Amino acid sequence: xxxxxxxxxxxxxxxxxxxxxxxxxxxxxxxxxxxxxxxxxxxxxxxxxxxxxxxxxxxxxxxxxxxxxxxxxxxxxxxxxxxxxxxxxxxxxxxxxxxxxxxxxxxxxxxxxxxxxxxxxxxxxxxxxxxxxxxxxxxxxxxxxxxxxxxxxxxxxxxxxxxxxxxxxxxxxxxxxxxxxxxxxxxxxxxxxxxxxxxxxxxxxxxxx
Amino acid sequence: xxxxxxxxxxxxxxxxxxxxxxxxxxxxxxxxxxxxxxxxxxxxxxxxxxxxxxxxxxxxxxxxxxxxxxxxxxxxxxxxxxxxxxxxxxxxxxxxxxxxxxxxxxxxxxxxxxxxxxxxxxxxxxxxxxxxxxxxxxxxxxxxxxxxxxxxxxxxxxxxxxxxxxxxxxxxxxxxxxxxxxxxxxxxxxxxxxxxxxxxxxx
Amino acid sequence: xxxxxxxxxxxxxxxxxxxxxxxxxxxxxxxxxxxxxxxxxxxxxxxxxxxxxxxxxxxxxxxxxxxxxxxxxxxxxxxxxxxxxxxxxxxxxxxxxxxxxxxxxxxxxxxxxxxxxxxxxxxxxxxxxxxxxxxxxxxxxxxxxxxxxxxxxxxxxxxxxxxxxxxxxxxxxxxxxxxxxxxxxxxxxxxxxxxxxxxxxxxxxxxxxxxxxxxxxxxxxxxxxxxxxxxxxxxxxxxxxxxxxxxxxxxxxxxxxxxxxxxxxxxxxxxxxx
Numbered sequence: 001x002x003x004x005x006x007x008x009x010x011x012x013x014x015x016x017x018x019x020x021x022x023x024x025x026x027x028x029x030x031x032x033x034x035x036x037x038x039x040x041x042x043x044x045x046x047x048x049x050x051x052x053x054x055x056x057x058x059x060x061x062x063x064x065x066x067x068x069x070x071x072x073x074x075x076x077x078x079x080x081x082x083x084x085x086x087x088x089x090x091x092x093x094x095x096x097x098x099x100x101x102x103x104x105x106x107x108x109x110x111x112x113x114x115x116x117x118x119x120x121x122x123x124x125x126x127x128x129x130x131x132x133x134x135x136x137x138x139x140x141x142x143x144x145x146x147x148x149x150x151x152x153x154x155x156x157x158x159x160x161x162x163x164x165x166x167x168x169x170x171x172x173x174x175x176x177x178x179x180x181x182x183x184x185x186x187x188x189x190x191x192x193x194x195x196x197x198x199x200x201x202x203x204x205x206x207x208x209x
Numbered sequence: 210x211x212x213x214x215x216x217x218x219x220x221x222x223x224x225x226x227x228x229x230x231x232x233x234x235x236x237x238x239x240x241x242x243x244x245x246x247x248x249x250x251x252x253x254x255x256x257x258x259x260x261x262x263x264x265x266x267x268x269x270x271x272x273x274x275x276x277x278x279x280x281x282x283x284x285x286x287x288x289x290x291x292x293x294x295x296x297x298x299x300x301x302x303x304x305x306x307x308x309x310x311x312x313x314x315x316x317x318x319x320x321x322x323x324x325x326x327x328x329x330x331x332x333x334x335x336x337x338x339x340x341x342x343x344x345x346x347x348x349x350x351x352x353x354x355x356x357x358x359x360x361x362x363x364x365x366x367x368x369x370x371x372x373x374x375x376x377x378x379x380x381x382x383x384x385x386x387x388x389x390x391x392x393x394x395x396x397x398x399x400x401x402x403x404x405x406x407x408x409x410x411x412x
Numbered sequence: 413x414x415x416x417x418x419x420x421x422x423x424x425x426x427x428x429x430x431x432x433x434x435x436x437x438x439x440x441x442x443x444x445x446x447x448x449x450x451x452x453x454x455x456x457x458x459x460x461x462x463x464x465x466x467x468x469x470x471x472x473x474x475x476x477x478x479x480x481x482x483x484x485x486x487x488x489x490x491x492x493x494x495x496x497x498x499x500x501x502x503x504x505x506x507x508x509x510x511x512x513x514x515x516x517x518x519x520x521x522x523x524x525x526x527x528x529x530x531x532x533x534x535x536x537x538x539x540x541x542x543x544x545x546x547x548x549x550x551x552x553x554x555x556x557x558x559x560x561x562x563x564x565x566x567x568x569x570x571x572x573x574x575x576x577x578x579x580x581x582x583x584x585x586x587x588x589x590x591x592x593x594x595x596x597x598x599x600x601x602x603x604x605x606x607x608x609x610x611x612x613x614x615x616x617x618x619x620x621x622x623x624x625x626x627x628x629x630x631x632x633x634x635x636x637x638x639x640x641x642x643x644x645x646x647x648x649x650x651x652x653x654x655x656x657x658x659x660x661x662x663x664x665x666x667x668x669x670x671x672x673x674x675x676x677x678x679x680x681x682x683x684x685x686x
Contacts, residue, residue: 005295009302016303020310036556039549040263041278042307043557045300046542047259048282050510054253055289057245074242081246089254094513094539099254103514105214106221107251108479109402110244111511113225115480116395120229120430122388127429127664131672136378143382144389145662151390151632153447154655163450168337169383170616171453176341177380179324179617180348180373186320193313197306204305205298229430255510259541266560311544315593319623323597327621384613387630391484391609393437393657394631397650398483400437411441 010199017197058082143169219407222399347373421671429664436660440652447655454619455636458604458626461578462492467500469577470570475516476509481584484608486515487647488634489582493519494643497526502566506537508546508587513539531564547590551599573599582606588615592623
């Protein structure tokens with residue numbers, strides 16, 4: 001039982017990972033066929049995981065109604081909209097008029113507007129938090145200001161140099177800094193990836209290392 | 210129907226923006242819960258279609274290898290019941306192993322090797338390229354911690370780290386500028402909808 | 413500076429900041445300023461790469477953006493599709509994000525309106541979950557991955573991802589990196605990234621290294637492409653508003669710093685109220 005509970009998931013992760021890595025370097029047909037099958041299994045498992053997310057949201061709101069916790073009356077709104085839209089998509093399909101109607105006139109404005117609230121919070125952050133206290137913050141704000149002005153018409157209208165300096169900042173220091181960060185992050189990702197494949201990292205399985 | 214849809218969209222847009230001026234008011238809370246419901250359902254519908262097209266249809270056509278994925282998927286759903294929660298770890302372990310391998314493959318070639326070779330292939334004779342190489346090395350040195358500050362090498366690395374810090378600040382400043390642009394675009398998109406499609410004051 | 417003024421400047425009600433932002437974005441939409449559009453090298457590279465595709469070739473257009481990124485990604489997608497249709501290039505549309513299918517259908521309708529025949533000149537693949545796994549599987553064997561795709565002359569002419577003259581990946585997340593790692597690198601397919609603004613600095617090193625053939629980034633990138641392709645649209649009309657919005661943000665940064673340093677000198681403190 002201990003094998004099924006704690007060792008089997010680690011072994012399956014190891015087998016899956018090793019075969020995928022070996023398929024990059026070796027062209028043997030059985031290896032390539034296994035890696036292709038594993039990728040297609042992963043696609044299906046990811047879809048089941050997405051559906052799991054839906055069921056979890058349903059369960060959370062159903063429990064809120066059951067135990068009358070928090071804004072439980074609004075949980076009726078969440079559940080009704082969840083079930084109705086799911087049925088519309090299931091029965092009519094994703095290319096049906098009803099599905100497209102709800103996507104266009106309910107989901108799209110809500111998603112876009114909620115995300116756009118970020119812009120306003122960013123304005124207050126710029127006003128409250130961005131202070132030139134030292135060389136680092138000065139560089140950050142100067143670079144940010146030049147890029148903001150160089151990317152827009154009014155900046156180019158004030159002085160053509162903003163666009164030229166924006167191009168230089170994006171192509172040289174910004175690109176160099178981010179490249180170095182990407183290289184460091186890639187080394188970290190390689191380390192973590194190998195630890196997960198070898199079973200040294202088990203946090204994703206809900207257990208200690 | 211289109212006009213009704215535009216009014217519904219305008220209602221939800223204004224309800225969401227009401228958060229800015231009145232905090233977490235009932236109108237915003239209603240819109241928020243509709244968003245939660247519709248967003249989850251959207252993901253579920255796409256997941257269902259994905260399962261049908263990539264698992265169920267091939268299975269019905271005799272591609273029995275997909276049976277493993279379907280069984281694994283149902284094992285994932287056993288997460289909901291306390292007694293069978295441990296079963297969901299089996300397909301999860303496999304999923305994480307494969308995605309970890311994909312991440313390693315991606316990191317080794319595209320994100321590490323090609324970036325390093327692109328840096329070494331730059332031309333020292335060109336001022337911008339020379340500056341680029343120096344900036345990459347200085348920024349990388351920022352993440353070096355295994356040196357003694359008192360040694361001559363340590364003093365040099367300390368100066369390089371400072372330069373790397375400055376380069377990163379310029380990068381983050383450029384990111385700030387681009388992020389401001391990205392976020393404002395979203396508001397522009399919503400304003401265009403309200404003014405053109407709803408109020409008809411824009412062509 | 414007068415200490416009272418410094419304190420007032422440090423305590424501006426955030427609702428005023430929001431209201432002014434709305435006004436600065438709305439006014440240029442009503443009264444366009446006609447400001448110039450500056451063409452960046454990475455957008456020009458994207459345009460030239462697409463312009464070099466011969467008529468009749470096939471392009472793979474993947475998209476993983478949703479409504480929260482559509483304000484930027486949709487105008488650039490429409491501009492690129494207009495260019496591709498004008499050049500009579502065939503398109504395989506692939507929604508790789510759960511919310512991207514309706515936007516792919518907009519591109520499909522553009523093809524239909526231009527006289528393209530579904531199955532011969534364009535097709536829309538089904539959505540599959542998995543993000544990086546999907547890109548890796550596309551790189552390995554796209555026909556096997558989309559085995560349930562109905563047969564058609566265009567789909568049958570594709571044997572492998574290398575049959576595509578170009579890949580366009582439109583996203584608000586990391587899918588461009590998946591594409592260049594699993595398709596661009598091993599299969600040597602040219603990739604152009606259509607992205608939201610905050611991803612430009614992240615992808616710039618890949619463009620400098622030659623791993624990406626071009627980048628179209630943010631509403632400004634969409635406006636640049638519309639200018640290059642001579643296909644004016646929503647992006648160009650939004651750029652004036654973008655300009656004034658940026659000026660308001662810069663003004664807030666400057667005012668905030670002046671007020672902070674003035675109050676520091678006089679010994680008073682404050683911050684945005686409410």
